[in-house]
Amino acid sequence: MVTHNPKQIIEQLQTILSNPSKKIWFLFGAWISMKDMSWKDLIPGVDIMTDTVIKKFTKDPQRSAIEVIKTEIISDWKKFNIETLLSKISEKERAAWAEKLCWLSKHELEILRKDIEDDICKQVSIHEPASEKVNVETINHNTFAKWIKNADREFPVEIFTLNYDYLLELSLENQGIPYFDGFVGSYNAFFCPEWIEDGSPVRDWVKLWKLHWSLGWSQNEKKDIIRTSWAAWTSMIYPSFLKYDHSKKQPYLSYMDRLSYFLKQEDAVLFTCWYSFWDEHINELILTAVSRSRSSSVFVLNFWELEETDELPKIAMNNTKISVYAKRTAVIGWKFWEWKLDWEPDKNVSYNVIDFGFDEDAVMEEEWKTNTWTGKWNFWLGDFNKFTNFLSHFYSKSKYIKNDK
Incomplete structure (x- = not known):
């Protein structure tokens, strides 16, 4: 049986994420906020x-x-x-x-x-002090923010998320990273689409776009969307039929335009993690945008086991610019194959890139029965915890770190 070699993919991802001149953006699904580093419950799915x-x-x-x-x-x-x-x-x-x-x-x-x-x-x-549920130092979002802080990147990172919570905001602020979410102001911050289209005023800032709305968003008497700290208990969970059927609704329209703009650029790379591809409107935008670019890529880090007949593999098998890395299988270059290492890693090597993407303890049942090495381990970068740990192993100096000289 023909297989995909995970070692080559892990090394490719390492090269892409370490390249300071790569334009890299992220799309995170709601599951990234379900557990902390120790798999303690945070926000229910x-x-x-x-x-x-x-x-x-x-x-x-x-x-x-x-x-x-x-x-x-x-x-x-x-x-x-x-x-x-x-x-x-x-x-x-x-x-x-x-x-x-x-x-x-x-x-x-x-x-x-x-x-x-x-x-x-x-x-x-769960960010509220009374909840006592979250310690920013123990959440994976903070590890991700550390990578942003320490990675020397020519282009600022932009993050799209389907989450309503404040965990990404808390982590970016904990690391002292300036970020822009489309709102301008302090007391009643107002939405400013012009700064999304032309990011010159905040060119070097990290961008955070919340596609499914957020805590702290509300409407003022003019029906404009504002962001306020005192409205933290006002959860603007905008109904999907309103988001999609009324194209003039903001900030959703500007955020989606921004994602489309990025994917149409040459050599752009979008990583998705814990995004299930259940949102047909986001899926349609991604597929349309990558079809209009000669060299943009989408890397789907998927935590689940997938079958060839599932919808996500079907999407990737019809588009070579989209690669899906699931737990036991992958779709790369139209081909849905299992993961399999070409040779057994040397256990005596202290640094092995395979260890960052595969759990050596996850030995398959057939290996236990036959006492033979099969090379069919599980790919784990679809787990946000594993992915952020993977990021933390390679970065250099950053513009956000003060020079002590």
Whole structure:
């Protein structure tokens, strides 16, 4: 059977990430905030968060309304979660006038939506001192921020994230790294799309774009989106049907334009980690943008085991600019093959690049049975903890580190 050699890929990734002249951006999914370095729980995943939210509605008509909406979502061949639930509720809220929908009036639908948003906000707000859940020194986001701080890069790193939480912000600030999120100001920071399109005022700053909105975002009396510290308990989880059906909605439109702009550049590299490719609109943007560039690349670091018939491998098998590195398999250059080392690593070598991407303790069952080496270990860089540790092993001086001379 033909296989992919993980050693070559690990070395390639090391070369790319160590190259100061490479344009490197990142797209992070919500799972990066689920665990800290020791795998202690931080923020629940979308599925757990969804279950927690809906279990709190034990009385009718809210309980029955959610069940009906869930059935509608599933019948539309969509995944039922907090975002699709909020989308449907908001859709009905806009459509309802004098009549009731799902046994709820327009006002009752609004109350249901706000109750769900408030509950999600409380689950995500682990940065609050009272929660005692997060120590910035123990989260993987901080290790990632250390790499940004120490890596000598010609082009600033830009980060796209689907998370609502503040863990990336806390980590960047903990490392003393200036960053720009599209908002300008202090008391009621306002969204400034001009600075996203023309980043001259903050050219050397790290950029942080939150595609699925964020804690601390709210609307003022003019319906403009603002960011305030006092609104930290106002979770602007914007319903997906509003994000995608109304193209003038900000800041989503500017963030998506920025991602598209980057992927159309020559020699651009986008790393995704814990992004599941369930968001068809982001997927469409990525595919369209890379098709218009001669040399941009997307490296998908995937934690799960994938089959050739799964949707993500199908996407990569139709586009050579997208490579998928999953737990047991990979899609590279259209080819879906298993991982397999060409030869057994020397255990006496103190520095072995393979160790950063493979868990030597994860010996396959067939190796135990036959006492033979198969070379079929697990690829681990899809784990945000492993990926940030991988980054931490190679960087040089940075513009953010003060010179003591």
